[in-house]
Amino acid sequence: MELVRIRRALHQIPEIGFQEVKTQAYLMDIISQFPQERIELVKWRTGLAVKVRGDNPTKMIGWRTDMDALAIMEETELEFQSQHPGFMHACGHDIHMTIAIGLLHKLIDEPIQDDVVILFQPAEEGPGGALPFREWLKTDKPDFLPDCIYALHIAPELPVGTVGTRSGLLFANTSELFIDLHGKGGHAAFPHLTEDMAIAAASMLMQLQTVVSRNVNPMDSAVLTIGKLSAGTVQNIIAEHARLEGTIRTLTSESMSQVKQRIEAICRAVEQANNCQVHIDYGSSYLEVKNDETLAENFLRYASQVKGIQAIQSDAAMTGEDFGYFTEQIPGVMFWAGVSSAYGLHHSKLNPDEQVLELMPDFLHGFFLKS
Numbered sequence: 001m002e003l004v005r006i007r008r009a010l011h012q013i014p015e016i017g018f019q020e021v022k023t024q025a026y027l028m029d030i031i032s033q034f035p036q037e038r039i040e041l042v043k044w045r046t047g048l049a050v051k052v053r054g055d056n057p058t059k060m061i062g063w064r065t066d067m068d069a070l071a072i073m074e075e076t077e078l079e080f081q082s083q084h085p086g087f088m089h090a091c092g093h094d095i096h097m098t099i100a101i102g103l104l105h106k107l108i109d110e111p112i113q114d115d116v117v118i119l120f121q122p123a124e125e126g127p128g129g130a131l132p133f134r135e136w137l138k139t140d141k142p143d144f145l146p147d148c149i150y151a152l153h154i155a156p157e158l159p160v161g162t163v164g165t166r167s168g169l170l171f172a173n174t175s176e177l178f179i180d181l182h183g184k185g186g187h188a189a190f191p192h193l194t195e196d197m198a199i200a201a202a203s204m205l206m207q208l209q210t211v212v213s214r215n216v217n218p219m220d221s222a223v224l225t226i227g228k229l230s231a232g233t234v235q236n237i238i239a240e241h242a243r244l245e246g247t248i249r250t251l252t253s254e255s256m257s258q259v260k261q262r263i264e265a266i267c268r269a270v271e272q273a274n275n276c277q278v279h280i281d282y283g284s285s286y287l288e289v290k291n292d293e294t295l296a297e298n299f300l301r302y303a304s305q306v307k308g309i310q311a312i313q314s315d316a317a318m319t320g321e322d323f324g325y326f327t328e329q330i331p332g333v334m335f336w337a338g339v340s341s342a343y344g345l346h347h348s349k350l351n352p353d354e355q356v357l358e359l360m361p362d363f364l365h366g367f368f369l370k371s
């Protein structure tokens, strides 16, 4: 299998959530070149579910990969860099999909006892494909619904060959956050006749910093990041509109509700103080990823015995993953797989080491053989 070629081809066609049309077509083309006797493929929106029949199945194991990219301008200057300006596989989903293809090929070549279903899931970065995909499988394709489910995420800071996970909570509860402020703009020379939304947004941004530092129990944990702040139109007009775009991360749904209540109180206060209208939109939200204890222990035990693999216990992280909607109802494990990149996830220069492409399909095939 020329996995490097496949990864580079996928890397060149990054598409955001539910727009993975070329990605889906490319994957289907690759899969159509495999022997078809053991496999059954169904499409779901821009995603795919591919079932591989085992020799003597007692269960169906699930493997999930995400497919979407991010709206980031790539700056790697690699010869195979993104052909879609402004979009990049900066979260490693091109690597994830290629590993899934490698695993699929291996399972066809050397079948195992159990059935395996590989889920190519769109829209992990947003607005979230896991929940509707899971629900569709349950209602329309129950014979594609796995009994247990696994997934990996690349870890730029870990060397290739290292895999890490933990029992229980791995990733945070998340909610996107979009806040629009509307007030009376006007001429830059007459500020007393306006309500400046740039000032109102700046003050809101600062006040939002007190939510985690002053309202969340220090023994709990939360993150409130505003990744984008925009206001106004040109240099000599006082802004009538401003927008804050961010994300909230907590360890439980309860603390997510508390954080949201504080954000709402701050927005009402900014409305009053600045004589403006504030509108909050929480966008999409993801459940925390909770690894099944027994499966996670089995996984780490297996990994620690494989030559060339270093298994580590990971800490929980404030990353979000809609894989949490799978582990909510299906026992599962997500793990980190090292890719030795100097630049991290969501960075325009992320450059994973492609050696992981050869290593992981073999490793997973061995794991599924013994699961």
Ligand SMILES: CC(=O)N[C@@H](CCC[C@H](N)C(=O)O)C(=O)O
Pocket (backbone or CB within 6 Å): 091, 124, 125, 126, 153, 174, 175, 176, 246, 247, 248, 284, 286, 318, 319, 320, 321, 345
């Ligand atoms: C693994 C990873 O980086 N996941 C994303 C998921 C984003 C969810 C949503 N769009 C949000 O921003 O809340 C992450 O940013 O953690």
